[in-house]
Amino acid sequence: MTESALKAVASEKPATFRVVLAATEFRALWSAELFSQLGDQFARVAIAVLVFQRTSSAALTGLTYALTYLPSMVGGLTLSWIGDRYPRRDVIFAVDLLRAALVALMALPGMPLPVLGVLLAVMTALSGPFKAA
Numbered sequence: 001m002t003e004s005a006l007k008a009v010a011s012e013k014p015a016t017f018r019v020v021l022a023a024t025e026f027r028a029l030w031s032a033e034l035f036s037q038l039g040d041q042f043a044r045v046a047i048a049v050l051v052f053q054r055t056s057s058a059a060l061t062g063l064t065y066a067l068t069y070l071p072s073m074v075g076g077l078t079l080s081w082i083g084d085r086y087p088r089r090d091v092i093f094a095v096d097l098l099r100a101a102l103v104a105l106m107a108l109p110g111m112p113l114p115v116l117g118v119l120l121a122v123m124t125a126l127s128g129p130f131k132a133a
Helices: 003-011 018-023 024-055 060-066 069-077 082-083 088-106 113-125 126-132
Strands: none
Touching: 003 088, 024 060, 024 082, 024 088, 024 113, 024 126, 060 113, 069 126, 082 088, 082 126, 088 113, 088 126, 113 126
């Protein structure tokens, strides 16, 4: 970089939340991620409450809740390449559609606990490509 370019970069003010949130695209993406994280957390809590209601076991409930974090780690390690290989908007859109379908399946009445656990694990694992994109 030339000296004038370095001076121009150095004279720029640091970005503030007000400046960053003024960008419509960033605000939409940030809101989508916020609601996605809230949905994941609500699903974790709902599964844990359901396990407690059906088994009355605090240990099994705690284990269920703790195990909901494992798929996000595994999904981040094994599926994040999808966010780099394909167009980011397509990945974000497709992953959120898949996750919405999985949540809709989880909401069906009378779903067995093991099936709910698998659906929750897959839904949580899909956060890897979303975050990579």
